[in-house]
Amino acid sequence: MNSGPRATGTSIRDRADLLARIMITPAVLYIAVMIGFPFILAILYSLSDATTGDPTLHIIGLQNFRDILADPVFRTSLKNTFVFALVSQTLVIVLSRILATALMADFRGKWLVRFLVMLPWTAPISLGTIGWLWMFDSIFSPIDWILRKIGLLGAPGALLGPMQNLYWLGEPFLAMASVVTVHVWRLLPLATVIQLAGLSSIPRDLLEAAEVDGATALRKTLEITIPLTMPIISIAFLFGLIFTFTDMTVVYVLTRGGPIHMTQVLSTWTFFKGIEGGDLAQGAAVSLFMFPVLAGIAILVLRVARRTEVV
Numbered sequence: 001m002n003s004g005p006r007a008t009g010t011s012i013r014d015r016a017d018l019l020a021r022i023m024i025t026p027a028v029l030y031i032a033v034m035i036g037f038p039f040i041l042a043i044l045y046s047l048s049d050a051t052t053g054d055p056t057l058h059i060i061g062l063q064n065f066r067d068i069l070a071d072p073v074f075r076t077s078l079k080n081t082f083v084f085a086l087v088s089q090t091l092v093i094v095l096s097r098i099l100a101t102a103l104m105a106d107f108r109g110k111w112l113v114r115f116l117v118m119l120p121w122t123a124p125i126s127l128g129t130i131g132w133l134w135m136f137d138s139i140f141s142p143i144d145w146i147l148r149k150i151g152l153l154g155a156p157g158a159l160l161g162p163m164q165n166l167y168w169l170g171e172p173f174l175a176m177a178s179v180v181t182v183h184v185w186r187l188l189p190l191a192t193v194i195q196l197a198g199l200s201s202i203p204r205d206l207l208e209a210a211e212v213d214g215a216t217a218l219r220k221t222l223e224i225t226i227p228l229t230m231p232i233i234s235i236a237f238l239f240g241l242i243f244t245f246t247d248m249t250v251v252y253v254l255t256r257g258g259p260i261h262m263t264q265v266l267s268t269w270t271f272f273k274g275i276e277g278g279d280l281a282q283g284a285a286v287s288l289f290m291f292p293v294l295a296g297i298a299i300l301v302l303r304v305a306r307r308t309e310v311v
Helices: 003-014 016-046 063-069 072-104 110-122 125-135 142-149 172-200 204-212 217-246 249-254 266-276 280-288 290-310
Strands: none
Touching (some): 016 280, 172 217, 172 249
């Protein structure tokens, strides 16, 4: 009498395709509700004249896209987004490799160093950025104090000039450098952990054989560790690009896109245009310009991951 249910249960457990569909269904529903529906709504808004005062969808075609393409602030935001993402991620990859290599060595207090390295990733990004906002203060900046103490600032003939303080968030180049610095600080722990995983996966006998053959540290890095960890480095770089393209907290807290929109990026300009400015239609149109870039990056991530899986 009980053989029927047991057999049915066993057959379901043995059907890998059915179990796969059941297990992936919650993720598909989550993506459809939390990502798919807002994406479709953004497309509809971008083709309308909706505002926060009148969210009714009156379709007007591609007029919003023509308007934002003619907007100099949008063009500046688009350029800044690529500069911000590429420069910060290049620095993250280089610095995380150096840090991961250092953490592979055995030394006293290694656990404490690893704990401190992870702190920026565990702290809320808004609170961390507010701390950096104080560090970049034009009057009380501790960075300026250190620069004055070592003679790089605040003295005649100083490398950075005779003024007592640098206006970190008030000059275009320094403001962009400040935003990039905070974002590097934020993403460095994650990239370091990924690089540590890659370095740990390299067979020790391969490195020892290279040492026996007389290979220098630089040659081992260029010919062994980098080629073997390139797939992992690529994934870290691509994931970092996605985080950078979609992040608005750092720019919003530090500069709000200033001075004069010189640090404005697509994510912040979407917020200012669509939410604070009340123009939902143009805000949605601006946000859609990120979709081709993010879709391309996602495809690259999947290809790199598949290549790594095959290897």
